[in-house]
Amino acid sequence: MTLADDSVFAVSPMHRLQWEEVQQRDVLLYPEGMVELNRSSAEILKLCDGTRTLDKIVSELEGKFSTSGLTDDVREFLEVALENGWIRQG
Numbered sequence: 001m002t003l004a005d006d007s008v009f010a011v012s013p014m015h016r017l018q019w020e021e022v023q024q025r026d027v028l029l030y031p032e033g034m035v036e037l038n039r040s041s042a043e044i045l046k047l048c049d050g051t052r053t054l055d056k057i058v059s060e061l062e063g064k065f066s067t068s069g070l071t072d073d074v075r076e077f078l079e080v081a082l083e084n085g086w087i088r089q090g
Contacts, residue, residue: 003054003078007089010050015086017045028086035086044077048087054078 011017011028020027020034026042028035037045043064047057057078058071081087 003075003082004089005055006053008050008053009048009057009078009087009089011045011048012085012088017042040073041077044074045081045087048078048081050090 012030014030016029017026017037018029019025020036023036025039026037026045028037028045043061044057047060052060054071054075058074061074062068062070078087082089
């Protein structure tokens, strides 16, 4: 799936991102189950609120973690998330 440069990303209405105390991690809940997320995946999904583009998500993550060069990794994750139906682009 191709990401449009001007698209914004939001967690799918069929999914809910939340902290799961038992697993001590963020999870993505959906009607058929749950996906346990690693920290970087959770941080990306937290920024998928329907207002941020890929560039904005990358910029905020690079600022938060004082790093650079995250574009390819974030793009790759968003493509997987779109394919799995976890997020939608608008």
